[in-house]
Amino acid sequence: MTAGVSPATQAAVQTSTLRRLARQRGAVVGVLILAALALVAVGAPWLGARNPIKTSPREALQPPGARFLLGSDQLGRDVASRVMHGARISLTIGLISVSIALVTGTPIGLVSGFYGGRVDAVLMRIIDVLLAFPGILLALAIVSVLSPGLNNVMIAVGLANVPAYARLTRASVLTAREQLYVEAARALGGRDAFILVRYIVPNVVAPLIVTATLGLGTAILAAAALSFIGLGSQPPQPEWGRMLAEGRDYLREAWWISTFPGVGIMLTVLAMNLLGDGLRDVLDPRLKH
């Protein structure tokens, strides 16, 4: 797409992409929510009035109010501070898991699609096997091998998404490989690595950006789910999934313990989905379904 054009044209294309994105109402809302979340995540240590893991049993289960903005939990910890620190943890989890999936899956797809033949056959059979484990099951299996914990959850969620990125990259490479400009580059004596980086990769970037943005949301959701069932973050970490699990036992007396982390997860994932959908409409309308 943007391959082989002058820097000036490339800059123009980028500006127009941004401008078209700015016209997508959903995407703008998504960006605004994400910006606010990022601000909270970065500023949590200063914004949160109280220490998120400091307990004060005498102030347990206080409803939201002047003293505790979003109430206090069963150990008297400030829910507002915990939710803010939770944003930090969840955004980090999302970024790291998606990076793992991208860094592992993209090269597999590039090699598989570009070289084809036996390499492709072997790699794709492996990917097929991994795809036979539906949804969160692959991540569960990986966590069981690595043993529970937040770091292992990030690795598991990342690895579980490798097949999706490998498949997507391969599909884009297969279309790009057949283009006339690739044939021309080859005729001019361009080497594989050069053709791959200069002409193939730029075609893969747009769908990858879209999928990675949507993938951030799914990764955060999956990691929170694993923490909720007790395989991820360990106490007293202020992680959203974990907080929901703890609040589950106090649903009747103190709805606020589980409600605010739930809102946190939903807003974050919603923002990623809004932005991802907007990016897709702008960058890659073919992916619409």
Place this chain on the structure above:
Amino acid sequence: MLIYLARRVLAVMPVLFGVTLAVFSMLFLVPGDPVKMMLAEFVTMPDQIARMRAELHLDEPIVMQYGRFVGGALRGDLGTSIRSRRPVTTEIGENVGSTMLLAAAAMAVAVAIGVPLGLIAALSRNSWLDVGSMAIALLGVSMPSFWLGLLLIFVFSLHLAWFPATGGGDLAHLVLPAVTLGTIASAIIARLTRSSMLEVLGQDYVRTARAKGLAWWSVVVRHALKNALIPVITIFGLQFGNLLAGAVIVETVFSRPGLGRLIVGGILAKDFPLVQGTVLFIATAYVLINVLVDVAYAVVDPRIRLA
């Protein structure tokens, strides 16, 4: 038709072979000594470790171990749970019904919500109904199932006392978990129904049906919807797998017995034979369900068989 069926089953064989290999190697991918890890909570006398190793046949050559694993699985023997000392197959057998029931009920909920929502959105394209339906679907995709479950417990169990909050067994225990799991899945079905319906509505035969004077509703139901639902049916298999996996989370929320609780308990107790057996079972079921969906699809749509 038989040829198609045979081809489809043959194609799935290498995948199933790979699945057994992947599940089998889980034990060898564990950092450190899996036997010590499994025994850690109990005793760690050398003779006990040796006995356990012999019991799990870990002292045999790997190829033989794998042969034993696959051979056992084919005969319905997935080993013995370390925690309960009972056959893994028995444990799965006791829990599979509950999970299947939950997945099936969730699927019904998902279709009952998703298809009408997508249909309404497509028929009133770009109106506030469309925007509203798709906003609901977007919320559904972004909603963590475990939070939705807690909200439903809060409203329908704790406040209205309509349904029990936890446990399994009768129909009343099924409602909230099925609604939780089904609502999340309905969002995807709604989006797919909408886009598929919009595509079909633009087809020539729909215009022809309209042009020859058929009533709008008759065209929508008899011509358009029937064809628009084909892609929706294809993702059934995929969705069913997601529902099986999603059941892991929802079962925990509602403390409902099932395969999900079995796996999670197994992981926490480092009960590897149990985890391996259950993971293998779910993956195999998922693969086979997808074959069934493909075959059913070929029965409905002859174009697939010929392709």
